[in-house]
Amino acid sequence: xxxxxxxxxxxxxxxxxxxxxxxxxxxxxxxxxxxxxxxxxxxxxxxxxxxxxxxxxxxxxxxxxxxxxxxxxxxxxxxxxxxxxxxxxxxxxxxxxxxxxxxxxxxxxxxxxxxxxxxxxxxxxxxxxxxxxxxxxxxxxxxxxxxxxxxxxxxxxxxxxxxxxxxxxxxxxxxxxxxxxxxxxxxxxxxxxxxxxxxxxxxxxxxxxxxxxxxxxxxxxxxxxxxxxxxxxxxxxxxxxxxxx
Amino acid sequence: xxxxxxxxxxxxxxxxxxxxxxxxxxxxxxxxxxxxxxxxxxxxxxxxxxxxxxxxxxxxxxxxxxxxxxxxxxxxxxxxxxxxxxxxxxxxxxxxxxxxxxxxxxxxxxxxxxxxxxxxxxxxxxxxxxxxxxxxxxxxxxxxxxxxxxxxxxxxxxxxxxxxxxxxxxxxxxxxxxxxxxxxxxxxxxxxxxxxxxxxxxxxxxxxxxxxxxxxxxxxxxxxxx
Numbered sequence: 001x002x003x004x005x006x007x008x009x010x011x012x013x014x015x016x017x018x019x020x021x022x023x024x025x026x027x028x029x030x031x032x033x034x035x036x037x038x039x040x041x042x043x044x045x046x047x048x049x050x051x052x053x054x055x056x057x058x059x060x061x062x063x064x065x066x067x068x069x070x071x072x073x074x075x076x077x078x079x080x081x082x083x084x085x086x087x088x089x090x091x092x093x094x095x096x097x098x099x100x101x102x103x104x105x106x107x108x109x110x111x112x113x114x115x116x117x118x119x120x121x122x123x124x125x126x127x128x129x130x131x132x133x134x135x136x137x138x139x140x141x142x143x144x145x146x147x148x149x150x151x152x153x154x155x156x157x158x159x160x161x162x163x164x165x166x167x168x169x170x171x172x173x174x175x176x177x178x179x180x181x182x183x184x185x186x187x188x189x190x191x192x193x194x195x196x197x198x199x200x201x202x203x204x205x206x207x208x209x210x211x212x213x214x215x216x217x218x219x220x221x222x223x224x225x226x227x228x229x230x231x232x233x234x235x236x237x238x239x240x241x242x243x244x245x
Numbered sequence: 246x247x248x249x250x251x252x253x254x255x256x257x258x259x260x261x262x263x264x265x266x267x268x269x270x271x272x273x274x275x276x277x278x279x280x281x282x283x284x285x286x287x288x289x290x291x292x293x294x295x296x297x298x299x300x301x302x303x304x305x306x307x308x309x310x311x312x313x314x315x316x317x318x319x320x321x322x323x324x325x326x327x328x329x330x331x332x333x334x335x336x337x338x339x340x341x342x343x344x345x346x347x348x349x350x351x352x353x354x355x356x357x358x359x360x361x362x363x364x365x366x367x368x369x370x371x372x373x374x375x376x377x378x379x380x381x382x383x384x385x386x387x388x389x390x391x392x393x394x395x396x397x398x399x400x401x402x403x404x405x406x407x408x409x410x411x412x413x414x415x416x417x418x419x420x421x422x423x424x425x426x427x428x429x430x431x432x433x434x435x436x437x438x439x440x441x442x443x444x445x446x447x448x449x450x451x452x453x454x455x456x457x458x459x460x461x462x463x464x465x466x467x468x469x470x471x
Contacts, residue, residue: 138418145414149405158468159401163415166397166461170419173450177422181429
């Protein structure tokens with residue numbers, strides 16, 4: 001098994017070229033899946049027997065919540081790769097993840113709170129899922145704050161990478177403590193997601209949205225990563241060739 | 246090698262304690278902060294002891310959390326400033342042990358005094374006498390966990406000017422589990438129930454923190470010194 005592909009990825013020009021080539025391969029399927037999922041979810045799927053049409057916000061809420069965690073995991077893994085193998089590109093990936101992940105987290109919080117307005121009659125309920133989502137947003141903000149506070153790129157990379165790794169160790173602990181905290185303090189909330197007997201007409205669009213959001217993240221990540229690499233390598237010669245040639 | 250790492254750690258611990266007792270002003274600051282914050286709540290909410298007793302656990306814990314966070318800024322700052330920390334990193338001794346010793350000293354100097362003082366504040370908030378150990382024990386354990394977690398943030402923000410707010414932003418989300426179980430233990434104690442379960446969970450977090458946090462802190466110190 002040869003590892004040359006891995007080492008090639010570590011070189012910014014290679015990663016930049018590969019990212020340029022791959023972006024449409026993620027962006028187009030993402031667009032198709034999201035459009036199809038939205039049509040299926042908002043038009044074709046039958047209304048819920050309890051929540052009526054209100055449940056349809058799930059088609060944005062659940063994928064955003066799922067992405068908020070997945071982006072954090074991606075960020076932490078690439079941060080660890082950058083920390084261990086001192087790969088500049090991995091650090092660029094981690095740095096590009098933060099803002100995307102924070103946006104998904106905000107989307108999950110906003111849609112969750114709008115949904116809560118209909119279901120619980122209040123915009124904010126200290127529901128364990130919403131609370132751990134909020135803490136996750138603080139983790140993203142801390143990461144971005146630390147990056148912004150350190151001027152030197154390499155030090156910012158390594159410091160924020162360590163923070164991301166420490167954070168990912170903590171995410172499950174935070175999640176479970178928030179769940180226990182809430183179950184001990186108040187009755188379980190009315191909302192129960194993930195009922196196994198969810199009909200296919202509702203489930204299929206949801207899965208399409210999940211896949212679409214994942215691909216959308218991949219496409220956004222590639223674009224942001226290219227910008228990040230350009231910014232970091234702005235004095236390098238290959239940039240002139242890549243942009244003009 | 247192991248024993249020399251331990252004895253080096255012991256020397257660092259003794260040094261930090263000695264230095265702290267020669268600058269008593271810094272020692273008193275977190276305690277005064279804790280006292281002031283707990284005084285704010287009756288003024289802001291209500292002087293009725295029955296109402297204060299309801300929120301006593303939360304008030305004590307948030308105040309203890311903020312007070313120990315306030316003191317974190319000083320954990321590495323002076324040593325980084327005069328180059329001591331750099332010498333630690335270059336000394337050939339395990340930096341993990343040395344930062345662990347510094348963190349332990351920090352806990353002995355802020356966490357333990359806070360745990361001793363918290364029952365007094367608890368009495369002022371209408372907590373019954375029987376619940377005082379239920380304040381002291383969780384706060385003693387919890388502040389240890391906070392010192393361990395916070396040390397990572399303090400090390401990461403070393404070279405940054407006006408790092409106070411950033412340190413708070415980095416540390417507080419990571420410290421939430423400690424707050425949750427700590428406040429729960431104290432709350433159960435105030436209500437006269439058994440608080441063993443959350444206390445054990447707190448102890449588990451301390452064990453996890455003792456095993457992992459000094460490694461991360463040492464790595465963070467090295468990054469900041471680069």
